[in-house]
Amino acid sequence: MFEAVVIGASAGGLNAFKTFLPKLEKNFSLPLMLVQHISPQSDNYMTTHLDKLCKIKVKEAEEKETIKKGTAYFSPPNFHMLIEEDKSISFSVENKVNYARPSIDVLFETASYAYKNKLIGIILTGANNDGAAGLKKIQELGGFTIVQDPEEAEVDTMPLSAIKIMKPDKILKLKEIADFLNKIHKNNKRIA
Amino acid sequence: MKKDNSEILNDNLNIEIELLLEALYRKHGYDFRNYGKAHIKRRVLHRLAASGLNYVSDLQHKLIYDDNFLKLLLDDLSITVTEMFRDPDFYKAVRQEVFPILKTYPFFKIWHAGCATGQEVYSMAIMLQEEGLLDRAQIYATDFNNIALKKARDGIYPVDKIKEYTQNFQRAGGKSSFSDYYTARYDSVILDQSLKKNIVFADHNLVTDSVFAEVNMIVCRNVLIYFNKNLQERVFSLFEQSLIPGGYLCLGSKENLRFSNIFRNFEVENDKEKIYKKQYHTRTIKKNNV
Numbered sequence: 001m002f003e004a005v006v007i008g009a010s011a012g013g014l015n016a017f018k019t020f021l022p023k024l025e026k027n028f029s030l031p032l033m034l035v036q037h038i039s040p041q042s043d044n045y046m047t048t049h050l051d052k053l054c055k056i057k058v059k060e061a062e063e064k065e066t067i068k069k070g071t072a073y074f075s076p077p078n079f080h081m082l083i084e085e086d087k088s089i090s091f092s093v094e095n096k097v098n099y100a101r102p103s104i105d106v107l108f109e110t111a112s113y114a115y116k117n118k119l120i121g122i123i124l125t126g127a128n129n130d131g132a133a134g135l136k137k138i139q140e141l142g143g144f145t146i147v148q149d150p151e152e153a154e155v156d157t158m159p160l161s162a163i164k165i166m167k168p169d170k171i172l173k174l175k176e177i178a179d180f181l182n183k184i185h186k187n188n189k190r191i192a
Numbered sequence: 193m194k195k196d197n198s199e200i201l202n203d204n205l206n207i208e209i210e211l212l213l214e215a216l217y218r219k220h221g222y223d224f225r226n227y228g229k230a231h232i233k234r235r236v237l238h239r240l241a242a243s244g245l246n247y248v249s250d251l252q253h254k255l256i257y258d259d260n261f262l263k264l265l266l267d268d269l270s271i272t273v274t275e276m277f278r279d280p281d282f283y284k285a286v287r288q289e290v291f292p293i294l295k296t297y298p299f300f301k302i303w304h305a306g307c308a309t310g311q312e313v314y315s316m317a318i319m320l321q322e323e324g325l326l327d328r329a330q331i332y333a334t335d336f337n338n339i340a341l342k343k344a345r346d347g348i349y350p351v352d353k354i355k356e357y358t359q360n361f362q363r364a365g366g367k368s369s370f371s372d373y374y375t376a377r378y379d380s381v382i383l384d385q386s387l388k389k390n391i392v393f394a395d396h397n398l399v400t401d402s403v404f405a406e407v408n409m410i411v412c413r414n415v416l417i418y419f420n421k422n423l424q425e426r427v428f429s430l431f432e433q434s435l436i437p438g439g440y441l442c443l444g445s446k447e448n449l450r451f452s453n454i455f456r457n458f459e460v461e462n463d464k465e466k467i468y469k470k471q472y473h474t475r476t477i478k479k480n481n482v
C-alpha cells in the first residue's frame with residue numbers, strides 16, 4: 001500500500017499540473033508533495049489557481065506542517081522542501097542544487113527516507129536534469145518510479161535525464177499518470 | 193526482501209547519525225541533537241560521500257580523533273547561505289513600521305541572531321544610515337560559526353553578487369545609490385568600514401548559551417527552520433526574555449510565532465513579513481523544558 005506521491009517538474013510544469021492534478025479524485029487517499037521550479041520572487045498564483053481547478057486541496061507547504069492525505073503541497077519559491085521521517089515538512093535555504101531551489105532531488109531524497117517502499121516518485125517535463133538522482137534514490141529504497149513519456153513532455157530533457165541513469169517502473173502520458181494514481185487511491189481505500 | 197532490507201539500513205543509519213551528534217556534543221559542545229532530522233541526515237551523508245568513507249560511524253571516529261574534521265562538519269551542518277537585503281519587502285516593512293518607533297529612543301539595540309557572513313547586518317546598517325539612525329544604534333551580530341563570523345567582521349564579498357544585492361537594495365526602497373557603500377577591489381567588494389562602527393560581532397550559540405543583552409529588536413531569520421519544535425520553543429523564550437517591552441521580533445518568511453507559547457505576549461506587527469511586537473504587559477509563562 002502506497003502512502004505518498006512526490007512529483008518534480010520544471011519548464012512546462014504548470015501546464016502539466018493543470019492537465020493532470022484536476023483529474024485526481026476527491027478524498028484522494030494519499031498526500032502529494034510537489035516541486036515546480038519557479039522564480040524566487042513568484043507569488044502564490046500557481047497554488048491558488050490550481051486549488052480552484054482541483055478536487056483535491058492544493059496549497060503552498062508551511063514550515064513543520066504535518067502531511068495530510070488528499071492534499072497537494074507545493075514547495076514555496078526559494079526554499080528547498082524536505083520531508084521528515086515523522087511525516088512533516090521542513091525547509092532549508094542551502095545553496096541551489098542542480099541550479100535549482102527548490103530542488104527536486106532534495107525533495108525526492110528526503111521523501112525516500114521518510115516513505116521508503118511506500119513512495120511513488122514522478123518526473124515530469126523540464127529543461128534540466130534535476131530529479132534524476134532523486135528518482136534513482138527512490139527506486140533504491142524500494143519506491144515506485146514513473147517518468148512522463150518524453151514524447152509527450154513539453155520539454156523532454158528532464159524525463160530523458162532520469163531514464164538515462166535509471167530504469168523507471170513506468171513511462172506514462174499525463175492522462176495515464178492520473179489514471180494510475182486514481183487506481184492506487186481506490187486500491188488504498190479498498191484495503192483500508 | 194529488498195524492502196525490509198532498506199528499512200533496516202535506514203534504521204542503522206539513523207542510529208549512527210544520532211551517535212555522531214552525541215559525539216559532537218560531548219567532545220566539542222555543539223548541540224545539534226534537536227535540529228531537523230532530514231536536514232542533518234542530508235548534510236551528514238553529503239560529508240560521508242565527500243570523505244570517501246563507508247559508514248557514518250567512521251565519521252564519528254574522525255570527529256573524535258581529528259580536530260580538523262570538526263570545522264568541516266560544522267560547516268556542513270550550519271547552512272550559512274545569505275544575501276544582502278534578502279526578501280526586500282521585509283526591509284521595506286522594517287523601515288516603514290519599526291524605524292519610526294526606534295526613532296523615539298535616544299539610543300537603541302538590535303540583535304541579529306544567526307547573522308552568518310554578515311550581509312543581513314550590513315543591510316540593516318545601511319538602512320539605519322539612510323534614516324540617520326546608525327549613530328544611535330548598538331548592533332550585536334552573533335553566530336556560532338566562527339568562520340562565518342570572521343567573514344562577517346571583514347565585510348568583504350565576491351563582486352559577482354553585487355548585481356543581485358543592488359537589485360535587492362532598490363526593491364527594498366534604498367534611497368541612495370548602493371555603490372556608495374562599497375569599494376570594488378579585484379574580484380571582491382569591501383563594504384564601507386564606517387558601517388560597522390556600532391556593530392559588535394560575537395560568538396553565541398542559540399542552543400547552549402543564555403540571554404546576552406536586552407534589546408529593542410531581534411532579527412533571527414532562516415535559522416529556526418533548522419530546529420525542531422522543542423528547540424524553536426526554547427529559542428523563542430530566550431528571545432522573549434531578551435526583548436524590552438514593546439520590542440520587535442523579526443523572523444524569516446517561513447517562520448512563524450503563532451504556534452508558540454510566547455505568542456500570547458506578542459502582537460502581530462506585519463503578518464506577511466513576520467514582524468512581531470512584544471506587548472507592554474506580559475504574563476509569565478510556564479517554562480518549557482527541552
Ligand SMILES: C[S@@+](CC[C@H](N)C(=O)[O-])C[C@H]1O[C@@H](n2cnc3c(N)ncnc32)[C@H](O)[C@@H]1O
Binds near residue numbers: 093273309398414
Ligand atoms: C541560513 S543562515 C541565515 C543568515 C541570515 N539570517 C539570513 O536570513 O540571510 C543560518 C545561520 O544560522 C546559524 N546558526 C545555526 N544554528 C545556530 C545556533 N545554534 N546558534 C547560533 N547560530 C546558529 C548558522 O551558522 C548560519 O550562519
